[in-house]
Amino acid sequence: MVSDNYKGTMEATSHLIENGHRAIACVQGLARTSPNQERVRGYRAALRSHGLPVDDSLVAGSSFGEENGYVHTKLLLKRRKDITAILALSNLIALGILRALSEEGLKVPEDISIICFDDQPYCAYLNPPLTTVDQSNEQMGQIAFRLLLEQIQSARGPTREGVVLPTKLVKRASVRQIGK
Helix, strand or coil, rough: CEEEEHHHHHHHHHHHCCCCCCCCCECCCCCCHHHHHHHHHHHHHHHHHHCCCCHHHHHEEECCHHHHHHHHHHHHHHHCCCCCCCEEEEHHHHHHHHHHHCCCCCCCCCCCEEEECCCCCHHHHCCCCCCECCCCHHHHHHHHHHHHHHHHHHCCCCCCCCCEEEEEEEEECCCCCCCC
């Protein structure tokens, strides 16, 4: 069971583009994992669907942790001065990004907008509250439990059917509109 990683990042990236952002960095997680690949694919698809070029120099990262967000944001900001938004492919990556931006004296969303994948309760309480892609962890847990219970009761063994749960963009205060 997975969330719709592709659609979630496509919607998040489109939201940034619709708010005037063109140089959108993507700080990814572990590159060879399926969730990461689907999220990066959604990011790239959104750029293309809005007629923007896919610039691989704006995609960085190597794990889903906080330190990854911190290090790669520092590197991105050193290489590219035109970045106006960052898409964090996990909530922990977002925390590292926020630390790096703070150290660089950059404010969210005044200087750089940010959206992170995976809505956690604390995201609403950060300053500013983070716009996130909610993958409904509670719903995932309930469905996983029901599927496991059905499997145990049916004695037919593991099923190969995949369940893809929808995501939802939770708009808060970390994205600003530019260019109007």
